[in-house]
Amino acid sequence: MRNGISFYRIGAVLIKELRQLRRDKPTLGIMIMIPIVQLMLFGYAINTDPKYQPTALLIQDYSPFTRTLLAGFQNTDYFSMVKVVSNDREGHDLLQKGEVQFVITVPTNFARSIIRQEKPRLLIEADATDPTAAANALSALNGIITKALEHDMTGPLAALQPKGAAIDVTVHRLYNPEGFSRYNIVPGLMGVILTMTGIMMTALSLTREREQGTMENLLSMPVKPLEVMAGKIAPYVLIGYTQAAIILLAAKLLFGVPILGSVGLLSAALIIFLICNLALGFTVSAGARNQTQALQLSFFLIMPSILLSGFMFPFRGMPEWAQSIGSLLPATYFIRIVRGILLKGNDLVLIWPNAWPLFVFMLITMAIAMKLYKQTLD
Amino acid sequence: MSGPSPSPVIDVHNLSKRYGGKTVVDRLSLTVPRGHIYGFLGPNGSGKTTTIRMLCGLLTPDEGEGTCLGFDLRRDAEKIKRQVGYMTQKFSFWEDMTIHENLSFVARLFELDRPDERVEAIMNSMQLTDRASQLAGSLSGGWKQRLALAACILHEPSLLLLDEPTAGVDPKARRDFWDEIHRLADQGITVLVSTHYMEEAERCHSIVYMAYSRLIVQGTVEEVIAQSHLVTWTVEGSHLMDLMRSLEGNPAIATLAPFGTRLHISGTDEALMMKALAPYMNNETLTWSRTTPTLEDAFIHFMAQHGERGGKAA
Structure with a gap:
């Protein structure tokens, strides 16, 4: 066959690459360390559902109702009462300084108004500069208030119980009932880390030759x-699998992420995704004159993969133009596939809508x- | 040397290559017979490297036709690559691999039969065996050059294209290298080697001189010198620099070059030159003798001559 x-x-070529890699110990080390360090950082650090947020209290009416209510707040775990203030201004000051996330004001004559069925106003002021931080805590409030007060409306006060109270809103959080951010973040990290190392390593390896x-x-x-x-891609496929294995192990052992679907199916999707990134790296290297340029160009591709793929921000929350950019990134589809397989136990039929674009992407980039x-x- | 082959190994006509409007090689025609060592000379930037790259299929000529080893330069680049050993100007083997690993990689890319034996054999004949497991990056210039040559001849090419192979290599290693080149030529391998060293040029069967993107002159050393039509005088004595200064700019003098206590003075018109030198001929402190011009005299003359004509082609 000539x-x-x-x-x-x-x-x-493959043997040559392996030999060179073997002698490039720092790079090898970095590639193993990247998934571990990033998992630790992002897995533990990013939490879109923060608990125990500092809260200040302005209590202008001490009564059993107040106590029950506050106990109810604390039971949600969202609020941590750190300060009692004596007037509005003090409360606002704390909010402004960012020392507390919430200020709860119990108005004067709170108990009397309840008994008189005057529907007293309970004021909760939230620092909404980071809306996600406050959103969950606030949405938990409604339920607490009714629940907590019901408890006190017994005996002679039973008549005060709100009758047939409107609707009982129940929220079911599917696939992640406890709302753990790490369930979402750890599988997403697999997509991000593999994109990073895959694109960079091949881009560098080819520009280095030049x-x-x-x-x-x-x-x-x-x-x-x-x-x-x-020949050049093959070693990085191996490295990619090693990184994926590390992430999967950590997901299971450190973060308790459920693995409901088939690991074999995940491996199959993985190789398509890896080849996409490695071929992208090749493409980058064609446009770069030296290794510095190759790195810069790689980041140009990696940043959207982190920001627009649905890893960092909810995909559906992005404006349409951003979604269209996101739809051109292999990481977007792969992250959905990983989340689907791990958290929802998806099979081939269910991941297919995300698998075929990945496959097409692979053919085009190659x-x-x-x-x-x-x-x-x- | 094996008998002359009817068809030349390199046979190209009017090759041109341009980069962004600048002509790097200008209508170059060259014929190299089999088993010959052709020395490729010329100042930096004269187009030698570009010509060599076009010959081995690394660059596509913008104009011109030709064959290398009987294969068309444009259509059969792949076939040419299989039979050409190209040694790049800059050391281009993998510095983080050992001599043995580099050679065995090359052997496998060429799909040689029994690659390991071939690698062993070449390492033996090039005396690389002792350093087989040394990283290429840690070798000195001379050893790097040896490795590069070994890798180039590993697949037994019919044509060797060597781009300044001896730059930065010590005299002993250079002599060994040239002995090896002659041995290979004797086996029927054709060699085109670029160099800046005059004594290396003199070890070639023929030389080709390029300047300002054009082939200026070619032939044996004697032919090239004869084509310069130079008359050269050597002066020996003291205060040579004064003499040099007073002769500089004289239209009768083509080149002036000091060699230790001697000065080479060359010109193309003997009568004019004698007139210019006459006032100094009687000076007792100077000894005059007529000599044959050296290759260097000839090249410097060619360069000056074509530089004037070629304008700012450099």
């Missing part, structure tokens, strides 16, 4: 673009990468 693709030559002049040597020898690409790999120095 003209076809030679697996023998792919093997030769920068050090070895590309001229490679081009002067009878090896075809696809062979170079396959074609572009090979087109851009120049066989001459022109």
